[in-house]
Amino acid sequence: MIRFDQVVKKFGDNVVLSDLSFEVDPGEFVTLIGPSGSGKTTILRLLMTLERVTSGTIQVGGEYLSHMEKGGKLVPADEKHLRQVRKRIGMVFQQFNLFPNMKVLQNITEAPIRVLGTPRAEAEAKAESLLEMVGLSDKIDAHPSQLSGGQQQRVAIARALAMEPDVLLLDEVTSALDPELVAGVLAVLRQLAETTDITFLCVTHEMQFARDVSDRVVMFDQGHVVEAADPEKLFTEPENARTREFLKAVL
């Protein structure tokens, strides 16, 4: 579902990703771990097309994201192509980024109506069922400012799901939450991972969550994959010294 092929990303002289290749299978839940500055967020930003590759290619669902085919050749993607492929990808951020001037319902229906052309009644019915899934049916008419951080984050998850993405990117979704609100958000994500076909790529410092929910954990350092394994193996018998050192520091 996601494929990075020899991706290089530089910011000026700073080589953030060098020759990075990795794949995520359909329906798989993959978590990226590693020290701060190792390039994890850059990977998510490349997938969100907030950044462009310096070289190499990215594919999503078998389609090129970074590039497009033109006259039998692969050329860098233009804006129209990016918009098209980007529809398959949802993202939930650390800072929930809800529209503050809109009620919860409208936060969820806005993009399906405007971007996908979903009829309003259909978008609203879908939003209601998504709110039920994240346990917030009673907040449908609330404004974001009337919700706790954990509730806002659950609305943000419902909003991302309303676009019916094939891929959901999760960027430190619990980092801005008070500790007592983290569990509710993680429970919603765990349920989604177990009950949907969505492919997840997650960056988190919640090692216990990574261990519970991931099919595979990828340890990053300095823009390279150091080690990738199923969570039990990676957390209990890491092979690489760098992984051992990192886990010792965070666990």
Ligand code: ADP
């Ligand atoms: P992580 O998510 O693992 O903490 P990031 O992907 O955020 O790492 O950052 C990796 C490196 O890329 C850092 O050295 C950071 O300073 C650099 N970087 C990220 N975004 C930019 C940017 N827009 N401009 C310049 N440097 C950037």
